[in-house]
Amino acid sequence: MKKLRLEEIVNLVDNNSIVADIGTDHGIVPYELIKNNIAKKVIASDISDKSLDKLREKLDFLDDSEKIVLKVADGLDKLEEYQVDTIVISGMGGNLIVDILNNNLSVAKSANSLILGANNSLYTLRKFLHENCFEIEKEVDLYENDKYYQIIKAKVGKEHFCDELEYEYGKFLIDNKSENLKKYLKEQLKIKENIIAQLCSDAQTISNNQQMAIDNLNDEIKNLEEVLDKIEI
Numbered sequence: 001m002k003k004l005r006l007e008e009i010v011n012l013v014d015n016n017s018i019v020a021d022i023g024t025d026h027g028i029v030p031y032e033l034i035k036n037n038i039a040k041k042v043i044a045s046d047i048s049d050k051s052l053d054k055l056r057e058k059l060d061f062l063d064d065s066e067k068i069v070l071k072v073a074d075g076l077d078k079l080e081e082y083q084v085d086t087i088v089i090s091g092m093g094g095n096l097i098v099d100i101l102n103n104n105l106s107v108a109k110s111a112n113s114l115i116l117g118a119n120n121s122l123y124t125l126r127k128f129l130h131e132n133c134f135e136i137e138k139e140v141d142l143y144e145n146d147k148y149y150q151i152i153k154a155k156v157g158k159e160h161f162c163d164e165l166e167y168e169y170g171k172f173l174i175d176n177k178s179e180n181l182k183k184y185l186k187e188q189l190k191i192k193e194n195i196i197a198q199l200c201s202d203a204q205t206i207s208n209n210q211q212m213a214i215d216n217l218n219d220e221i222k223n224l225e226e227v228l229d230k231i232e233i
């Protein structure tokens with residue numbers, strides 16, 4: 001498999017499970033799960049029938065292709081409770097993932113595992129999980145094509161983080177002193193410091209708006225340094 005992000009998602013799926021891959025698009029996750037004998041069956045689902053053509057083209061090259069069932073559906077709409085063990089939703093914004101889970105919460109809760117690869121809005125997604133009685137079992141992070149990704153594996157359970165920064169950056173990754181998270185935080189720190197330097201050098205006098213922007217950036221820098229300190233101890 002060429003894509004590291006998708007490889008990490010496949011690695012998070014428990015052996016012998018029945019999986020639904022929501023928003024499957026190219027269908028690489030279902031294909032690899034069956035090819036590598038990880039899943040017993042996969043429902044490869046997408047809101048767009050045209051997107052599913054990419055997977056249809058691949059199925060001729062796969063033994064056991066009958067173990068993949070293609071479905072056109074909005075989110076979890078066409079899944080029954082307890083129909084699958086694992087629900088994968090990845091390559092979408094965090095807010096869309098929240099909407100998909102929220103629209104069929106009882107189906108989401110009937111699965112043993114949720115594997116969620118949000119492209120953004122990780123704070124919102126983690127908050128949603130805790131507010132709706134899911135706990136975060138594991139998190140994986142990675143860089144691919146210079147973009148930083150976090151993938152969450154969650155299950156039904158009660159959990160609460162005391163520190164808001166743990167919702168933003170991932171308590172599991174902070175506690176496990178993730179090298180990728182460390183790199184990401186340092187990059188963000190540099191970006192924000194450069195913006196402040198630029199704002200200060202461009203202006204003869206600093207306007208109220210500029211000062212507000214600088215204050216916000218300094219707050220963000222303080223947060224980044226706080227998380228970095230926890231990782232570097």
Ligand SMILES: C[S@@+](CC[C@H](N)C(=O)[O-])C[C@H]1O[C@@H](n2cnc3c(N)ncnc32)[C@H](O)[C@@H]1O
Nearest residue numbers: 022023024025046047048051073074075090091
């Ligand atoms: C960028 S692709 C992600 C593909 C793959 N899951 C990945 O991680 O690389 C997003 C896919 O989600 C599908 N999608 C968007 N909204 C959806 C929804 N509400 N329900 C199901 N699929 C959806 C799109 O049609 C598209 O094929």
